[in-house]
Every structure is written in structure tokens, then in C-alpha cells.
Amino acid sequence: xxxxxxxxxxxxxxxxxxxxxxxxxxxxxxxxxxxxxxxxxxxxxxxxxxxxxxxxxxxxxxxxxxxxxxxxxxxxxxxxxxxxxxxxxxxxxxxxxxxxxxxxxxxxxxxxxxxxxxxxxxxxxxxxxxxxxxxxxxxxxxxxxxxxxxxxxxxxxxxxxxxxxxxxxxxxxxxxx
Numbered sequence: 001x002x003x004x005x006x007x008x009x010x011x012x013x014x015x016x017x018x019x020x021x022x023x024x025x026x027x028x029x030x031x032x033x034x035x036x037x038x039x040x041x042x043x044x045x046x047x048x049x050x051x052x053x054x055x056x057x058x059x060x061x062x063x064x065x066x067x068x069x070x071x072x073x074x075x076x077x078x079x080x081x082x083x084x085x086x087x088x089x090x091x092x093x094x095x096x097x098x099x100x101x102x103x104x105x106x107x108x109x110x111x112x113x114x115x116x117x118x119x120x121x122x123x124x125x126x127x128x129x130x131x132x133x134x135x136x137x138x139x140x141x142x143x144x145x146x147x148x149x150x151x152x153x154x155x156x157x158x159x160x161x162x163x164x165x166x167x168x169x170x171x172x173x174x175x176x177x
Contacts, residue, residue, distance in 0.1 A: 041118075133158035
């Protein structure tokens, strides 16, 4: 379904079309980042690579946060509510769980992925990394139980994602970058 026409007479993309385009861009950029890391990161340890990645992104996010704390001009319609850059008020237990999640998912997972990039063939490392949708389904069920059971749509999507990667790996060129 097409929303409305844009200024140039072309139809505006729907949210689904935009999502698919961003997902495709994510795959391309992730692959490109892995190739660049493999080519130019040999002199660094996996921890140094993570420090560069997350240090630079942390500085960028901190800069955006500082810039956003300036008051917007009156009449923009966003004076009420909690700004997106404010930390939520949570209990210490909730902060510990969130911090552990950030540590394992955001830092340890990329560290292990970077380590694998230098230990095995690039195509195999990317293929193994692409099986994460299946693990995510299992972890969701394990941590949330019956209250947040994976849907049939999520399972089918994960199977298609992994099958697509398997097909690409099976019929790949066999070269290692």
C-alpha cells in the first residue's frame, strides 16, 4: 500500500518498504564492516577493536545528548514529556540486569565475532554470525517463558534468514577475504 504522493509526484514509501530497505542496508554495511575489520584490524586485539567501535560511538552519542539538552525554541510542540536523552528511573536490580545485557550483547558478542573474524574464513564467520536469529528465539523463550513466546511469524522469519545465508554460503565463491 502506498501512502500519499511526495512533492515530486512519486509515491511515498510505506513503513514496510522503508524497513526492508534499511534491513538490506544493514546487511551490506555489516558485511563491509567485517571485511574492513578483517583487512585492517590485524594489528589490533579484539578488545582494541571494540574500544575503537564503542568508544567512537559513545562519543558521538554523548555529543548528540549534549546538543539535545539545549532548549528548543518555544512552540515546537515538544515541551512536555520526558526527553529521549534522559535516563529512565529504574531500581538498582533493573539497572544491573540492563547493564549485564549491555555487557553481554553489546560488548562480548562483538568481541567474540571480531575474534572469529581472525581465526576462521570470513564467509564462515559471517555465516555463523547470521544464525543469531535462531538463538534469539530460544533466548527469548528461555528468559520470558510463556509470557513472551516467539510467534510463528518470528520463527518463519528466522528460518528464512538463516536459510538465505546458508544458500549464499553454499553457492559462494569459496574465496576468503
